[in-house]
Amino acid sequence: MWRLGDRKSSPAGAVATVTVGGPFLLTDQNGKARSDKDFRGHWVLLYFGYTYCPDVCPTTLALMSSTLDKLGADSGRIIPVFITVDPARDTPPVLKSYLAAFGPRFVGLTGKPSEIANVAHAYRVYYKQQPLQGGTYSVDHSSAIYLLDPNGNFVKAYDEQSGAAAIANDLRKQF
Secondary structure: OEEEEEEOOOOOOOEEEEEEOOOOEEEEOOOOEEEHHHHOOOEEEEEEEOOOOOOHHHHHHHHHHHHHHHHHHHHHHEEEEEEEOOOOOOOHHHHHHHHHOOOOOOEEEEOOHHHHHHHHHHOOOOEEEEEOOOOOEEEEEOOOEEEEOOOOOEEEEEOOOOOHHHHHHHHHHHO
């Protein structure tokens, strides 16, 4: 796990740490149990969102797909992972259908609400259901693309405003 040391002004020179990431066991779009360990040996671009998202999620997943395209042969070093923050609606078949629009490389993960809450907490992801008229809801959520190294450690985050070329260039520097 990655820890950010933030030196605080104090007589003892105390250091505060923030941990980003951690172990998880969820279900992929094919109904198979997947853990964080399944991605070892690969770089991971990890995004939290939901399939009913009207704008940010599809835009960000398209950005991730375009980034992989720009990497060419190096794209095989990266696994793009989408973890839902709406497990009630985002079942494995829904994830499979949704992620097909972004390419075959994507892994979609869902689970019980408590499992999603645990992994979201580990990655410091905010999400909250917001009721809509007609009895449905949307989900407010933070939006960052996490880069994890081949050991599963958090390296950095990109936002949806980053361009695919810039992210691809940065990823090449990380390899």
